[in-house]
Amino acid sequence: MxxxxxxxxxxxxxxxxxxxxxxxxxxxxxxxxxxxxxxxxxxxxxxxxxxxxxxxxxxxxxxxxxxxSGKEELLDAVVERLVAGMQVDDEVPEAPSDGWQDFLQRLAHGVRRVALRHPKAFPLVASRPTEAPWLRPPLRSLDWVEAFLSGLTDEGFTDEAAVAGYRAFTSFLLGHLLLEVSTHGADVGPLDVLEDDADGSMSLAAFPTVRRLRPGLSEDHAAAEFEEALEELLGRLTLIRSEHVEA
Structure with a gap:
């Protein structure tokens, strides 16, 4: 029974x-x-x-x-739980305390830890409908968007610069982390396009350069690439902030 x-x-x-x-x-x-x-x-x-x-x-x-009520509500609840995971991360502050760059670095790494902790579930953060169409994953909860925007405006960003920063920051995080979790077995749809056989040569016969450089392509530099891209993003946001300084 x-x-x-x-x-x-x-x-x-x-x-x-x-x-x-x-x-x-x-x-x-x-x-x-x-x-x-x-x-x-x-x-x-x-x-x-x-x-x-x-x-x-x-x-x-x-x-x-x-x-x-069903699977759809369950998946929404999973996303809420993943996003809320940053609220119990001691390394993620609720507001800047050591400058906005430190705040965004800690926030970015907090999101990355969520993605690495649950790589197969993380794509839901990108794919599930948000509370409002102008909310962007992975910072898709009103709590975190409020913390992000108020944190930047409190640090001297104009409203326009804070919004631009939110768009740039979320685009960077989502693109990088979806690629990273795909290497951990996450189902991210179109990114899973090439299945290898045992010796890694399947479908590469007509692509000699790709085949020759494959060992380098297969190396895992995700952490370093994340840091480098984050530094470049912070540099861009510094320019955005200076371009929108209020008179």
């Missing part, structure tokens, strides 16, 4: 080491979202269904609908 909310196999749960519902931790919205993220981390986003999530929690899928 299928397991139900009242017939959870506690021994099996302990063996698997999963945070399944119990008398001390009953099924709730927070547990469902956390387990969905764990499922995506392990199996990838395409495999997530309400039935499989229920099986992971040792409950019938129907039991989940008491807490989430």
């Amino acid at each position: 299928a397991a139900t909310e009242d017939t959870t196999d506690v021994d099996a749960a302990l063996v698997r080491g999963r945070p399944l519902p119990s008398k001390s931790r009953p099924l709730d919205h927070e547990l469902i979202v956390a387990t969905a993220i764990a499922f995506i981390d392990e199996h990838g986003l395409p495999g997530l269904t309400m039935r499989r999530l229920g099986a992971m929690l040792d409950v019938e899928a129907m039991a989940l609908y008491r807490y989430v």
Whole structure:
């Protein structure tokens, strides 16, 4: 007989080491979202269904609908949890304390840590609808947009420069991090275009230069490239700030 909310196999749960519902931790919205993220981390986003999530929690899928209306609401909740993860990161300040450059550097690295912690779930941050069309991932929550814009204006940015900074900062983060998580197995659609065989030569016979330079192309310099691109971005924002200094 299928397991139900009242017939959870506690021994099996302990063996698997999963945070399944119990008398001390009953099924709730927070547990469902956390387990969905764990499922995506392990199996990838395409495999997530309400039935499989229920099986992971040792409950019938129907039991989940008491807490989430369906998969779409669940995915939105996953995104909210990922974005909120920066709020519990001690390295990410809520406002500038050592200058706006330090603030943006710490914020950028906080977003990157979220992406690296949950690479297979991170593309949802880019693909799920935002609260308003003018909100841009990955800084897509009103809390973080408010912190970003007020942080820059408090540091001498005009309104126009702060908006330009938000656009440039989010474009940099999203482009870089989607590319990076794709190397960690994330399903990012069009980026996954070339499947290799065992010796890495598949589809490269007609591209001798690519084949010759492939070892260099395959090297992982993500951290250094992130730092270099972030420094270049901060330089651009310095120019934007100076061009919009109020008289």
